[in-house]
Amino acid sequence: MKIEQIYTGCLAQGAYYIVSGKEAAIIDPLREVQPYLDRLEKDGVTLKYIFETHFHADFVSGHLDLSRKTGAPIIFGPNAEAEFETIIAEDGEIFNIGDILIKALHTPGHTLESTTYLLLDEKGSEHAIFSGDTLFLGDVGRPDLAQKSANMTQEELAGMLYDSLQSKILPLPDEITVYPAHGAGSACGKNMQKETVDTLGNQRRTNYALLQPDRESFIEAVLDGLPAPPKYFGMNVAMNKGGYESFEEVMNNGMKPIAPQDFESVVEQTGALILDTRSAADFHQGFVPNSVNIGLKGDFAPWVGAMIVDVKQAIALVCEPGTEEEAITRLSRVGFDKVIGYLEGGFEKWKAEGLETDSVNRITPEEFAGRFSKDAKVIDVRKEAEFAAEHIEDAYNAPLDGIAGWAGSLAEEEGHFFLHCAGGYRSMIAASILNSRGIRNFTEIAGGFNGIKKTSIPTSNYICQSKTLK
Structure with missing residues (x-):
């Protein structure tokens, strides 16, 4: 038996390639399927099943292209309603791959169809779970994405997730390996660990969600501080359900x-x-x-x-x-x-070719320090939690993902401002968007706050709500 985690860093996403004997299974494949086809050919095996843990919101899965190219059926868990041919597994249904078994454990809460796949090895022992967005390392899946389609509140979905974890996953042995669908950096959770593989026993000891004493505490902890989901999530779900x-x-x-x-x-x-x-x-x-x-x-x-x-x-x-x-x-x-x-x-x-060009005024943190004064207007586009930890005194916090809302307020104001993030990646995104809207009265800072805090510019962790751009 071989289990390979195929991890894509920019999406913080894990797909899984499993081989036993002359057969293989793939769980949560990415959009481009050639790497999977290359593995199948190299190993001389046949793809028997394509397992999906749920309808993903943050990426478009490769299940349809992979099925077309290999003939392997696509498997979803209970309650899945797809607009293409698929096998809807029953809770507890078992699928053979070579000398191993994969058992579908219906674990709703993140979505209604969310399913964890339990791998039983050649000896029939419980070896690993592919937990999708039900259980992450350090976190659990956010329960606010399926509210409208499920006709349920996020509190009700969080309670359902608690029940799934308690009844289907936590009874499993400590030594079982947890293979999640995402890691740190994914918008599908809020508190994920940097590791991408762990044991269930260690998650019992370190995962804040699994350490909650009861259902009510779990619901409160999981929903606390949950940021708004990216707006494109719903469109990706539609593509994963309806085709592409x-x-x-x-x-x-x-x-x-x-x-x-x-x-x-x-x-x-x-x-x-x-x-x-x-x-x-x-x-x-x-x-x-x-x-x-x-x-x-x-x-x-x-x-x-x-x-x-x-x-x-x-x-x-x-x-x-x-x-x-x-x-x-x-x-x-x-x-x-x-x-x-x-x-x-x-x-x-x-x-x-001599065609028209444009540019953004960018300076180093050291140059910024030389121009900084207590009257300088500074806009920090980092996330609220980053800003709260430490920021330039009297800076405005305007997270990048909310720029559609706060850019208009800048257009109405006069005067120069400085723009920064943590390292310069996000602030240049913001700078390009502002520039395209005709807002040009700013200077962007290379190296961001990571460079700024090495200068003499005063910083603070005190937050004044009136200094937050809307």
Whole structure:
């Protein structure tokens, strides 16, 4: 028996490849399925089943393409309602893969169809659970995503999750291995550990949710401080339930070079958003006017989902030459399939053609310290928890994911302001969005708060609500 966790860092997502004898199973596959097909061919095995722990909200699964290419059936747990052919497992149903067994444990709460898969090894011993979003390491799945479709409150779903954990997972032995669907950085939880594999026994000792003394305490603890889910989540659920274009078709449509002289007219005709995936360090020096910068070398896909929101938005790419395929792949993972092409030769060719460019005023933390005064207006786009831990005295907190709400207030105000995040990635996203809206009276700080706190600029953990941008 072989179990391989295939972990994708930018999504903090774990898919699983399991082999026993001449048969294999894959759990929660990513959108692009060629890596799984390569493994199957290398191992000389047949894919028998594709297991889905639930209808994912934060990424588009590869279950449909994988099933088309291999003929393997797709399995969901009880209550799943898909618009394609699938096997709906009964609670406790067992599936054979070579010499091992996989048992479906219905564990609703995160969603109504959420199912944990228990692996029984060649000896019939309980070996591992693939817990999806039911149980994370250090956390449990958020119970607020399925409220409308379930016609239930988040409190009711949290109570259902508590019952699932108590009746289906916690009775299992301590030595069993827990393989979750996500790790730290995922928006599907709030308190995940950096590790991606653990024992159930260690989770009993370290997971705050499993340490709650009763059902009411669990509900309160799990719901406390839960941030609003990204707006694109519902669209990804719909794609996972209803189907989507093949990955190959998405790639073929996107891998179309657009000459610099034609780029603006194509963007105008299609209503495309110009997405520049270069680093913040390169972007600030020059870019195609009205571009939005979300760097490929970072949490690219989740921030695309949070900033662009509508998966049907047409996108024209500006990439570092040679990275176009990676950008299209990572966009497709979160359902942004409408890439119409990319700027041929990248920004350097655009500039060489003498076409109009724009830039962002960026300074170092040391330069900022030299210009800083108690009257300086500073906007910190980090998350509220980051801001609360430590920030520049009298700074405004305006989390990046809420920019659609607070950008308007800046447009109405006069005066210069400084903009920063933790390291410069998020603040450049914010800078590009503000710039595209005609807000240009700011300076962005390279290195963000990580660099600022090394200077003489005073910091604090005191929060004044009146200093929070809305």
